[in-house]
Amino acid sequence: MSSQVAVVIFAYVVTYGFIVSYALWMRSRRKRLDDSQS
Amino acid sequence: MKTQRTLTWLTAVALAYGLFLAITSPADVVQGQFVRIFYVHVSTAWVAFAAFGVTLIGSLAWLGFKRPILDRTAAASAEIGVFFTGLAIMTGMIWGKPVWGTAWNWGDARLVSTAVMFFVYVGYLALRRAISNPIVRANRSAVLGSMAFLMVPAVYFSVNLWRTLHQGPTIRSDGASMDPAMLSAFLTNLAAFSLLFVVFLITRTRLELLAESVASAEASERHGLAEPDLEML
Numbered sequence: 001m002s003s004q005v006a007v008v009i010f011a012y013v014v015t016y017g018f019i020v021s022y023a024l025w026m027r028s029r030r031k032r033l034d035d036s037q038s
Numbered sequence: 039m040k041t042q043r044t045l046t047w048l049t050a051v052a053l054a055y056g057l058f059l060a061i062t063s064p065a066d067v068v069q070g071q072f073v074r075i076f077y078v079h080v081s082t083a084w085v086a087f088a089a090f091g092v093t094l095i096g097s098l099a100w101l102g103f104k105r106p107i108l109d110r111t112a113a114a115s116a117e118i119g120v121f122f123t124g125l126a127i128m129t130g131m132i133w134g135k136p137v138w139g140t141a142w143n144w145g146d147a148r149l150v151s152t153a154v155m156f157f158v159y160v161g162y163l164a165l166r167r168a169i170s171n172p173i174v175r176a177n178r179s180a181v182l183g184s185m186a187f188l189m190v191p192a193v194y195f196s197v198n199l200w201r202t203l204h205q206g207p208t209i210r211s212d213g214a215s216m217d218p219a220m221l222s223a224f225l226t227n228l229a230a231f232s233l234l235f236v237v238f239l240i241t242r243t244r245l246e247l248l249a250e251s252v253a254s255a256e257a258s259e260r261h262g263l264a265e266p267d268l269e270m271l
Contacts, residue, residue: 004071004136011075011132012057015082015125019234022121026241033248037255 042240049237052230056081059223066220075133077223081231083126083152088235089119090159090190097183100176107247109176112183114242116162118235123156138203147196148204155189162186 056077066073096112099105130149131141143149162182169175197206216224 007132007136008071008074011129012060012078014132015078015129016057018121018125022238023241026238026245030241030245030248033245033252036252037248 042237045233045240046237049230049233052226052233056223056227056230059219059226063219063223064217069137072133072137073220075129077227078231079126079129079133080224081227082122082129084228085231085235086119086122086126087190087194088232089115089122089239090155090187092239093119093159093162093183094187097180100180101184106172106176107243109180110246110250111239111243113163113166113179114246115239116159116183118238118242120156120159120163122235123152123159127152127156143203146203147200148193148202151189151193151196155186155193158186158189 060074060077063074063077065071069076092115093112096108096115100108100112127149130152134143135141162179165182166175166179169178194207197204
């Protein structure tokens with residue numbers, strides 16, 4: 001039971017971790033481009 | 039910009055609610071707790087299909103109307119599609135290891151066709167990086183982006199055409215036999231991930247257009263600096 005929950009948590013951490021990382025990458029790239037424009 | 043911010047917050051709330059329903063929905067009689075992975079696995083796969091659909095529409099529209107935004111939208115959507123296909127493969131592998139006893143099976147039609155689809159669209163992104171002329175790049179990638187979509191029905195119907203390890207479609211025409219709490223968690227996550235796709239697509243397309251305008255401004259600045267050197271000659 002606890003090992004099943006651990007696997008589920010791992011799957012969610014991987015999924016949401018990648019999604020947040022991708023969103024943050026887009027945000028930081030946007031900032032860099034805005035800075036280079038000004 | 040304000041609309042996008044509202045949409046982003048709406049997406050965050052929808053994702054949080056989807057996560058809550060995924061946690062609180064009942065465990066499966068056969069799969070136990072592992073069924074909760076299915077809510078994100080199917081949602082990520084759905085977003086990948088939708089993203090490749092937008093790439094197809096953008097590619098065909100570019101070939102017809104030759105407007106740069108259509109090509110950039112197709113490219114942004116392909117990148118998002120590759121990202122979510124990668125997530126679908128990963129969550130599937132995490133689920134498959136304890137439930138099937140293996141994370142990957144080269145004999146499985148759904149798994150192998152999804153991997154092929156992933157690499158076809160990685161090839162699309164590589165092609166875009168390999169060509170510097172924007173018109174040639176848009177034309178060639180539009181042809182590939184249109185043809186590559188053939189992989190989507192191939193992946194979707196692979197479970198019907200070949201009876202291998204992967205189970206059949208989740209929602210069937212004869213009616214889904216799913217617990218209402220599970221169905222609610224599934225549909226909420228599907229809607230939340232669809233919203234996430236829209237937010238990512240808008241952000242990524244704008245980023246692509248901004249990067250191009252910065253690159254073009256830098257190029258014209260370089261040309262401006264080159265003039266005194268020419269005068270010295």
